[in-house]
Amino acid sequence: xxxxxxxxxxxxxxxxxxxxxxxxxxxxxxxxxxxxxxxxxxxxxxxxxxxxxxxxxxxxxxxxxxxxxxxxxxxxxxxxxxxxxxxxxxxxxxxxxxxxxxxxxxxxxxxxxxxxxxxxxxxxxxxxxxxxxxxxxxxxxxxxxxxxxxxxxxxxxxxxxxxxxxxxxxxxxxxxxxxxxxxxxxxxxxxxxxxxxxxxxxxxxxxxxxxxxxxxxxxxxxxxxxx
Amino acid sequence: xxxxxxxxxxxxxxxxxxxxxxxxxxxxxxxxxxxxxxxxxxxxxxxxxxxxxxxxxxxxxxxxxxxxxxxxxxxxxxxxxxxxxxxxxxxxxxxxxxxxxxxxxxxxxxxxxxxxxxxxxxxxxxxxxxxxxxxxxxxxxxxxxx
Numbered sequence: 069x070x071x072x073x074x075x076x077x078x079x080x081x082x083x084x085x086x087x088x089x090x091x092x093x094x095x096x097x098x099x100x101x102x103x104x105x106x107x108x109x110x111x112x113x114x115x116x117x118x119x120x121x122x123x124x125x126x127x128x129x130x131x132x133x134x135x136x137x138x139x140x141x142x143x144x145x146x147x148x149x150x151x152x153x154x155x156x157x158x159x160x161x162x163x164x165x166x167x168x169x170x171x172x173x174x175x176x177x178x179x180x181x182x183x184x185x186x187x188x189x190x191x192x193x194x195x196x197x198x199x200x201x202x203x204x205x206x207x208x209x210x211x212x213x214x215x216x217x218x219x220x221x222x223x224x225x226x227x228x229x230x231x232x233x234x235x236x237x238x239x240x241x242x243x244x245x246x247x248x249x250x251x252x253x254x255x256x257x258x259x260x261x262x263x264x265x266x267x268x269x270x271x272x273x274x275x276x277x278x279x280x281x282x283x284x285x286x287x288x289x290x291x292x293x294x295x
Numbered sequence: 296x297x298x299x300x301x302x303x304x305x306x307x308x309x310x311x312x313x314x315x316x317x318x319x320x321x322x323x324x325x326x327x328x329x330x331x332x333x334x335x336x337x338x339x340x341x342x343x344x345x346x347x348x349x350x351x352x353x354x355x356x357x358x359x360x361x362x363x364x365x366x367x368x369x370x371x372x373x374x375x376x377x378x379x380x381x382x383x384x385x386x387x388x389x390x391x392x393x394x395x396x397x398x399x400x401x402x403x404x405x406x407x408x409x410x411x412x413x414x415x416x417x418x419x420x421x422x423x424x425x426x427x428x429x430x431x432x433x434x435x436x437x438x439x440x441x
Contacts, residue, residue: 119368127368131361140353153360160364231351249308250348256308256316267316274307282344 112177113170120167131160134178137252138185144247145189147236155188179258186244186262193240234284242277245270296322298330302337309348310341 115133118126138159142152162184170177235243241263248259249270260270301323308314315323327334 122369122371124365124368124370128365131364131368135356135361135364136353139356143353144351149354153356156356156360157364157367160367164367164369231347235351246348249314251351253314271303271307275303278306278309278341278344281347282340285344285347 110172110176110178113172116167116170116177119163120170127164130163134181135160137178138181141182141185141247141252142189144232144235144251145186145240145244146192147232151192155185155192158188159185176258179254179262182248182252182254182258183262234281237284238277238280242273242280245273246277249274296326298326298333301326301330301334305337305341309345310338311345 112130115126115130119130135156138156139152142155143149146152146155159181163181235246238246244263245259248254248262249256254262256267256270260267263270265273296319300319304315304319304323308316312320312324327338
């Protein structure tokens with residue numbers, strides 16, 4: 069069985085704790101269809117093993133490699149950069165804790181990491197339940213690019229805001245499907261497995277998401293023309 | 296590949312064949328070549344949305360955040376033990392005790408170098424003859440038999 073082993077029954081009994089979340093993530097992944105050929109090695113397996121052996125260099129390589137992906141995933145799911153950075157930091161705390169117990173198998177480390185990050189995102193989204201997460205005006209401003217000139221920053225920010233606002237306005241499951249397949253470039257099997265749905269259901273969510281976005285794009289274009 | 300399946304693929308995954316499921320990609324491309332007009336209409340429609348989605352770029356994480364997370368990684372056991380020792384109260388107590396002993400030793404050495412002899416009142420200093428005045432008898436007592 070791939071994924072992480074539980075150390076003891078305490079982890080199983082700790083309802084609502086991070087350990088249980090990790091266990092759920094690992095269990096969910098075990099139910100996934102194989103996301104890669106049996107003879108295909110997890111590209112992160114050796115690195116995770118070294119992190120588990122407390123190799124400081126491996127930890128640095130892993131952070132450098134995975135942090136941008138985690139930030140991108142959480143930023144698009146949450147629409148808030150600060151929350152996304154919190155999610156990324158918490159995800160790495162889980163990695164440090166679980167890396168010594170990682171076992172290579174069918175589930176890839178990157179897929180497990182997506183499950184952990186999505187759980188953390190959903191925790192935050194549930195915390196915002198009283199607010200309207202579908203409100204495009206609720207989207208935080210993206211962090212300015214320190215390398216860009218002021219006018220370029222403004223243009224980029226306006227452009228990003230429009231796309232991000234449209235993404236944030238999607239129902240959360242449609243957004244999740246789109247973020248996982250389009251931006252995180254997971255396969256349809258991996259994305260469907262992470263979301264706990266069939267590939268058909270995933271494709272339905274994706275088609276609806278793209279239809280909604282296309283309508284929004286048409287609306288923006290019409291708005292621009294009328295100005 | 297049916298027309299319906301081709302449209303489903305494009306509607307879900309967009310115009311880029313690299314994003315289509317691998318096991319259906321070749322069949323879908325073959326269908327598109329065979330039905331050029333219908334395929335192009337669907338692909339053009341999806342391509343516009345793909346370009347729009349591609350505009351959303353996430354700023355890379357700041358160096359400070361990366362370093363902060365790297366610093367949160369557990370350290371090797373030997374280094375951790377060493378760190379724990381130096382952070383422990385025992386280490387502080389040990390350092391304090393060593394300091395106290397060193398201070399006491401220093402003070403002892405300093406005191407030895409500057410000590411003056413304590414005044415000593417010996418009885419022989421009381422007379423020019425030496426000997427204790429207690430040994431003196433009554434004047435002339437030694438000559439009493441003469």
